[in-house]
Amino acid sequence: MHLEEGIKALKSGDNQAAMTHLDAARAAIVPGGAMNHFEQGMKALENGDSNGAIMHLTAAEQALG
Secondary structure, three states: OHHHHHHHHHHOOOHHHHHHHHHHHHHHOOOOHHHHHHHHHHHHHHOOOHHHHHHHHHHHHHHHO
């Protein structure tokens, strides 16, 4: 849920809300493919790359099912 809300916030341009939701999502994701995409998405967001963040976070969401 937090991952989905984080992606929505990113798409709407609200990076602060995205970080809040994504920090909560980080705590719930177990290591594996989803975690790798999640971490890459967070790095992209921290570097101001919203498109890269959306791509990786969407992949993480899909990996979680």
